[in-house]
Amino acid sequence: MPVSTLALNDGTQVPWIAFGTGTALYGKNAEQAVALAIQSGFTHLDGAQMYKNEESLGAGIAASGKPRSELYITTKLAALEPGATPKSALEESLKKIGVDYVDQYLIHTPAQHKGKLQEVWKGMEEAKQAGLTKSIGVSNFTADHLKEILEVATIPPSVNQVEAHPYIWKALGPNHTVHEEHNIVTSSYGGLTPIFRAKDGPLDPVIEQIRARLESTRGSPVSDGQVLNKWLKQKGVLVVTTSSKAERIIEYLDTENVPDLTADELDLIETTGAKLYKRAFPGNWPPE
Secondary structure, eight states: OOOOOOOTTSEEEEEEEEEESSSSGGOOOOOHHHOOOOTOOOOOEEEGGGOOOOOHHHHHHHTTTOOOOGGEEEEOOOOOOOOOOOHHHHHHHHHHHOOOEEEEEEEEOOGTTOOOOOHHHHHHHHHTTSSSEEEEEEEEEOOHHHHHHHOOOSOOOOOEEEEEEETTTTTTTHHHHHHHHHOEEEEETTEEEHHSTTSSTTHHHHHHHHHHHHHHHSSOOOOOOHHHHHHHTTTEEEEEEOOOOOOHHHHHHGGGSSSSOHHHHHHHHHHHHTTTTOSSSSSSOOOO
């Protein structure tokens, strides 16, 4: 079954779920994991200069045998070397990955470009205008960071990749407002935090209750992770996830086939999640 897509504000489409080469694969050879992900059905691959494995991301793509035209590749800008620009940094990434262009290029974190965000964003626009990337966006940007670059943007960011799950959904309120105003897609990492990094929280019984209902409706197994990823999908979120296990990779993709949560179930996860504030990657966000 093909992976469904989300519409971006630049007229392109992005697969709603991506296989990431950070977290467990950070600084490691990602070739086997990427090839396995593609062979299992992933088409969207989320890499980054900071992950220090763009070469093995490219090797995994090559090993999969999948044509470039059938894949969606994201990479992210790290801190700029002296004299470098977002465009020249992307040219280096393209050489490492072994492709002529990426589909999406994000500023990885505003913390690496203090006092220069507007200048760096203009450089991102230059990379897009040069045809090196189809879409440009950001990551770990607060509402204030977004407003800063929107002051000078001729091309608004298409995506903002942030930690996103029910335990910080309420705290992301200012982001949601700016995202909606400018049709910026929220992309999530750490989306399964409630079941992997914040066990025994208020969501545990709610997720189990919904999982059991979905499993009964579907007539085949549904996992806790699928409940959370389905919640994110129905919220219009681009989900970035990762695993080295074939069964987990297939489970993530199978989320597409899980029945939809009801409006009441969507609300129940959101209101219950609001009872606990838990950020799994606090270093990526200013103190709240």
